[in-house]
Amino acid sequence: MRIVTGNDIRSVCSWPFAVEALRAGHMLAPAELRDSLVENSGRKMLVRTAWIAGLASGVKAVTIYPENPSQQPPRPSVQGQVLLFDEAGGHVVAVLEGVDLTAWKTGGDSALGSSCLSRPDVKTMLMVGAGSMARPLIDAHRSVRPSLDTVMIWNRNIARAEELAKALGADGITAKAVADLDDAVSRADLISSATMSLEPLIKGGALKKGAHVDLVGAYTPTMREADDAVLTRGRFFVDSYATTIGHIGEVMIPMASGVISRDDIQGDMHDLVQGKAGRQSDDEITVFKNGGGAHLDVMIAHAVYGAVDNL
Template sequence: MEMRVLKEKEMKHVFEMKEAIQADKDALALYSAEEVDIPLRINLDVPEEEGRSLYMPGYAAKAHALGVKIVSVYPKNIEKGLTSVPATMVLVDTETGQVCSIMDGTYLTQLRTGAVAGAATDLLARNDSSVFTLVGTGGQAETQLEAVLAVRPIRKVYVFDIDFERAEEFAETMTTLYGEKYGTTVEAVSDIEKAIKKSDVITSVTTSPVKTFESEWVKPGAHINGVGSFTPEMAEIDTAILQNAGKVYCDTRDALVESGNFTQPVEKGLFNLEDVTGELGDLINNETPGRETEEEITFFNTTGNAVLDIVTAQRIYEAAIKKDIGTTLKF
């Protein structure tokens, strides 16, 4: 058996953001067409270490993608100088059933999550969008930034974080990485209201239990991505945005019960899940409408799904094979 091991640096070398965005579009189109098999993830508690291990399997026949992402949550790892949320992607050859690749699951998660917001922005934001505000500068922030830059002619990026010094450091680093490449400027701001009012695209990627900005600050025609809410306790998006948006999209309807952006307003009787326009895959498959006016506000919420992991991982593996990148193990 031959297995290819791919590290973050190698994955970046063979696969660009625009390719990841297309991979996510293809994955969600297959999901919404019910052409994939994505079982519920398996959660195993490891109480002795105060840890948890999660297994996210999936199979997408038309994408020749089969595998499982293993994600662990071990808070005590910080004391050992290790990441508290290690992740590994195990890819399986659909023809033989043998493991064909092991790759960095942490970077894969960052890439496919940024890319899915990029896909939504590409499908829903105004074509002339030029100002972008990014709320939150954690581990997901860089790919969220590049994904939007990859699909719209953004000339100004405002970055906000509750820690202004961290926002400044992030803005400086992102300017070096993407300023010249995409012809944009990245600026840290302390006044989020002013930034939001100017923005054509807004992405909030935080685990905040309360809204990170007000609906009334959002200008007509803006597109909003809600990325950080993956538990019912997390609710970074103002409920009024869901109520006022002309289109409300999600990655998968089944996961809406996991996001506080939806569960909290539903419990309070302020929003009905039947008012969700559809899954992003429905829009890709021309089953639901996209933006219909220049003044319409659009909203997309993602909680993530294994189909994004397996399809993106398969595309990265194929690119690595073509360019002969990575470490090959034979046994």
């Protein structure tokens, strides 16, 4: 068994590496998935398992402490580990550091979705939220859409948005913090949202024609980042039926109210990667729900383990 540290992961990972690992994984049959979520005083423990026939199986166990980034010293809001099992023999081949792997998995999932759904000529990106996933998502989207030349950042605490914009600027990326979310939504070609919001932030009525919306943050039955109009104006896709329907408020709440039905979901990541679904015109709005799931962690972990083991 190999211990794969965050440094090991960073030594072999890049956004093209992560995206292609996920693309290859979605050419296989869908994974068998099971999740368990325990909550205590706003803190959460999430255990996700996945078995991908012909590839590997794995378990991801993480804690989610939303207040950690504001502590002194700051700590990650998400902490945990991934166990990777040999698919043929059933033995543990690696234990991988979970924080770094989660960032590559989450950003890679959204970037792969964007590569299938967003217009190839997108220029302006809006990042909603300036937390720990904001920079990985910006970098991931820019890796598959190099036409992006401007990044707007909105955050409830605008000082954090300004800090991120300054860091992006130092790396040669044109970026600015914005205070008016609706106005920024109306000007963005690509919107990525990663917040802990319980109430919709993105209004469908503000979306421009041809926009792509990447919804990342909502991961519990009570969380939402987009209002009903986002889902009814756009063609709606999910990364996995199994991890979104019946699990995430972004899908559950509008389904329960009758705003959308199962038939309104146009496809999952398997359909997108295999060319069975996708954008149909330049003017249509596309919406992608990044629901996560241990199958994505297993795909990335398997690729990372193979790359690290060959060093």
